[in-house]
Amino acid sequence: MSRQKQGDAAPSREADTALSSSHRVLIVNAYFNPWRKSTPTRWFIPRAMAPFYLAGHFDRDRVDVRVWDEVFDGALLDPRLYAWPDLVVFTGLTSAFDRAHQLSAYFRHANPAVATAIGGPIARALPALCAETFDYVSQGDVEDVADIVRDVFGADCVNETGAPRFDLARPSMGVGYLETTKNCNFACSFCSLTGERRAYTAHSDQSIERQLDAMQNVLGVMVLDNNFYGNSRSSFRHRVELIGERWRRGQFRGWGALVTGDFFKRPENVELMARNGCKAVFSGVETLDPAVLKTFNKKQSLMSDPRALTRLCADHGMFFDYGMIADFSQQTVAQVEEQLTGVLNDHTIPLPSLLTLTIPILGTPYFDAAARDGRLMPNVSLSDLDGQKIVEWPKEPLEKVVPYVADLLRFRGRKRALARHAFRHAWHWRRQFDWDQTALALIRPLHRFGGSIDVNLGSLRQMRQSFREAPLTYCAMTDRPRSFYTPQMPMPAKFEKCFTPLRVTDADGALTDTIQKARERALAAA
Template sequence: MSDSRRPRVLIVNAYVDPWRSAAPMRLFIPRAMAPYYLAGRFCRDRTDVRVHDEVNHGALLDPRLFEWPDLVVLSGLTAAFDRARQLAACFRHARPGVAIAIGGPIARALPGLCATVFDYVCQGDVESLDDLIDDALGAGRRAEDPGPRFDLVGWSYGLGFVETTRNCNFSCAFCSLTGENRPYRSYSSDEISRQFRAMGRVQMLMVLDNNLYGSNRADFERRVDLIGAHWRRGDFRGWGALVTGDFFKNPDNLARVAANGCKALFSGVESFDPVVLKSFNKRQSLSSDPATLARLCAEHGVLFDYGMMLDFGQQTVAEVDGQIDTLLASTDTPLPALLSLTIPILGTPYFDEAARAGRLMPNLRLSDLDGQKLVEWPKEPLERVVPYVADLLRFRGRKTALLRHAVRHAWSRRSSFDVTQSMISLLGPLVRYGGSLRVGSIRQIRQSWREPRRTYCAMSDPPSVAYRPPRHLPERFARDFEPLYVTDGAGRLTEELQAATAGNR
């Protein structure tokens, strides 16, 4: 790269929307922050850096952006491998000679396959980008004092983001972090403070840790006290974080975070069935009753949110339906912030066990593993389960009950929450399950109209229109728009996938 021109770098979070929309998903919180941490590794004075997040900005369809970069850095969840490959083809056609790198979960799950598609494969954390920068752009393009580029985030509803730890100290069978087997570690106070300086003042702070609590109580207290010091200084009005179920076993933990400005906590309850939790190796959540935890949090002025996964391989429609009806009838219990089907994420113990047991459906694409369609054989006949899933994920037939619950739950917490918390409590479930209008560019809206109707079952769900190569692409790029299949017609792992993952673990 010539020293006479600043190299142009585009960092892309690849994503294919399971709800069949190419428009931006502006209300999805938390936003993907990895691209902005990656952007901070580049020297501001000697590179031009942009970020495109296909969740927050919508599908990347602008031909001018495909022609712009000298270096593209792609990231995303494992299921976005196909999308990353499609984007690489578009960039290479628009700008021959562009260097394309892949990192994050995709690179760690499929390093060998990625090496045949992309120019650089980064399997490490954000720091591993430094060697790539030197090789692709030349010396002097790295930041001397790296820090996240929060200035590139744009408007984010007054939210700021920091990270105080990496990875998780638990090994849930379904979690990609378990498959990657990377150690849990916390940041030093200096590292955390550097992020605060980059963030500046915001309305609310989200701590992006996979598990704020961790395995060292003294270190947890250090990090919470540091966040609290910034809160008392007026850098933000309050903050939220994700914690594991063991956090709530010591009442002092809740009191400590509340005293340091915490306004919201999220915990992965996942299932109300202890048998299901044990099968997930999620014993830390065996005592995580959302009604009890929500009440305890409210007593400290903290909003409680949680995730719920539905496993129709272990539960019947009647059992799941009864749980949902119980939630809707309970004013004290919030509805889950996340409602998903179980996802056998590639590289996890859960995926390996599902493959060995023959639970994976035939002709399964990697991109099908999005949590919004059946990908495993259910306990009951498909003709009973699939229509139920289609209705439940859209709360069809339950809209009135949804509205009634949201209003009553928010009203019941009015004495515990401030105005912002009350609005989140009221509007959160309505936005999640009530449906919302998403508006994007003309290209994004046109692509959304072309999307085939969802069937909520991987065996019948047609691929996204993103798999159709744009008309202007030469035939040599057609291979880049073919899906990576996880299983063959008999439900066995494909030879291509086995070759791609051989030796990973």
């Protein structure tokens, strides 16, 4: 954790601690909706839970904590909230740096004494730039926020147990969330965890129990681990049985987790999880092309055949789910179309729950290779790296690829095939699944690709902001800046830079000086 003073923007609050019994903290999950919507997205699973884990490190009696998740709650546009907190803690994906920067300006303008802090992927990828913008920069885990609490409010405002504040989370379809491990033992080239180089570790029993106690009774539990299986079979078995014991007590109907491809090499792993109440697993198949998988350094998925894995899981009463990545810098339109058509024509395989373009995430080996090989397009902003637009030169002409991507990501021209596949898939496995799983098999693909069930309703400000957005062009070279880059209220000139996009590449497609220096300093710090 580091602190960078911004003039008199964050004066010491040690004197205030003796005068106030309640400090005000707002924890914000900053987010740029890739579909250019400012309204809430409340049906999206998994949900960002870092804010609620962060909130658990503030003493309930001395600190009034609120959470605003720009995914679940929509864009933070209420000016009344900008002046409320004494401390704002930002988290979010790397591509949300600009959004966190913009919000920090609104908070500082409304209350020059506010302290700002940032952590998570943004801080780990851009520590130097974050230090220029925020008062506190944490490159560690959520537990490190306790050091910031001590410095801003005093040691008596820290909750030493750190039990997550799930009570602050508005209900989301009866799903509870749990983390049993951190990081991953693999090194996929496109993954931000690979760039961060942090060790894979398991939570203690006490930490897992605290989370389950704070969760209370829910319909189902989603384990948030990046890799639930990991590199220790004894730890894996122990965590499965620990969760299974809560399932047998009736705290929830079932649970699901993300596992890597090596998990399936031992069928007894599937049987163990099913015996302990697991109802679904997600695994990153990513692509059916082994050559592309090798360039992703995703060796653990080379044998991940969706048909075989679906059957293996279904035979144990478990739903198999997976994600796919389209990489047009390596694949042609015909190759991507062949894979997707093959899935649509085989109702025994579920449709992927995640379909995205390759994202060269800042700080990853994939990003470094894309920059070194000249694959990045000119004038790409950090916020463009969201998986919904082309940011690398494709293998085929743009005029062929861009229209295809626009149709692909909206499933345009495939709606009937989508509905037919969803119904046939759910019916095919109805004897292996319970009612909850059958409903999931039917509704999930229709929601994800058939048109959002979220009807884009929010506050008047949010709906008006969405209306102002220029249409998404699905290509970084033609996409217009979002309306958020224009301040929503008059702002002093000193905040002008807060609304300037952070450019990754210049007009020639080379890395900008800002990004090059930021990467050099991040590597030196690592």
